Amino acid sequence: MSTTDLPRRVPRQAAGAHRADGATPPEGDHRPEGGRWFGFLLVATGAAGLLAAWVITLDKFKLLQDPDYTPGCSMNPVVACGNIMKSAQASAFGFPNPMLGLAAYAVVIAAGVSVLAGARFPRWYWLTFNAGALFGVAFCTWLQFQSLYRINSLCLWCCLAWAATTLLFWYVTSHNVRRGFLPAPRGVRAFLNEFTWALPVLHLGTIGMLVLTRWWDFWTG
Numbered sequence: 001m002s003t004t005d006l007p008r009r010v011p012r013q014a015a016g017a018h019r020a021d022g023a024t025p026p027e028g029d030h031r032p033e034g035g036r037w038f039g040f041l042l043v044a045t046g047a048a049g050l051l052a053a054w055v056i057t058l059d060k061f062k063l064l065q066d067p068d069y070t071p072g073c074s075m076n077p078v079v080a081c082g083n084i085m086k087s088a089q090a091s092a093f094g095f096p097n098p099m100l101g102l103a104a105y106a107v108v109i110a111a112g113v114s115v116l117a118g119a120r121f122p123r124w125y126w127l128t129f130n131a132g133a134l135f136g137v138a139f140c141t142w143l144q145f146q147s148l149y150r151i152n153s154l155c156l157w158c159c160l161a162w163a164a165t166t167l168l169f170w171y172v173t174s175h176n177v178r179r180g181f182l183p184a185p186r187g188v189r190a191f192l193n194e195f196t197w198a199l200p201v202l203h204l205g206t207i208g209m210l211v212l213t214r215w216w217d218f219w220t221g
Contacts, residue, residue: 041171042112046105048164052157053101060085060096073156078215083153089146097143101161104136108168123181130172130182137169144207148214163204170200 059071063085073081084090090097111129114121140162147154174196176182178189212219 036116038171038175039112039115041167042108042115044112045164045168045171046108046110046112049101049105049161049168050109052161052164053098053105056081056085056098056155056157057096057102060090060098078154078218079156080153081155081157083151084147084155084158087146087151089143089151092139092142104132105164107132126172126176126179126181130176133165133169133172136165140165144210148210154211162207166203166207167200170203171196174199 059069059073059081062069063071063082069082071081071085073079074083093100111121143158144162147158173182174192177184177192184192
């Protein structure tokens with residue numbers, strides 16, 4: 001029997017082998033950059049945040065021109081966007097907060113469109129992106145505390161930005177864990193592969209309960 005008659009062995013990639021970008025993808029996860037759903041999620045959350053930042057920026061300019069201007073989302077003593085915009089917390093870095101959102105959410109949309117177009121990014125890119133999302137959700141948490149317990153008012157457009165940022169953070173973090181960009185035990189990867197949605201639901205549910213209990217007498221009166 002000649003050697004040409006022997007079955008040919010196809011070399012298999014060793015388990016845990018690293019990709020060219022230095023990351024180790026979880027077993028069975030072959031979707032490019034998390035799949036099209038991930039790209040759509042980036043575009044959707046970026047667009048929601050950008051819309052909120054844009055509307056708040058326009059109202060802020062009108063408020064600067066006319067101190068008596070009442071934003072359209074100021075509907076009652078609790079939901080009063082004007083109170084938020086006039087507060088010192090609305091310019092935490094020396095300029096209106098929504099201007100930061102205009103830049104940040106535009107980057108999120110650009111990343112989402114790139115993923116939908118089939119672009120692939122190295123590990124450092126997604127870790128940097130994750131760090132930005134972490135800063136965003138931390139900043140939103142600070143703003144939530146200020147809104148509920150210091151300014152004593154709510155802004156609906158701010159709430160939209162909070163929700164978009166929360167979804168963005170948890171799904172980007174899940175993406176990075178499942179793709180091996182962030183180290184995590186196998187059980188954590190398996191959980192995030194199936195139940196990522198539970199984390200933003202729990203997070204947003206907690207915020208909703210805080211809002212509900214903060215003005216319980218007003219909502220039920």
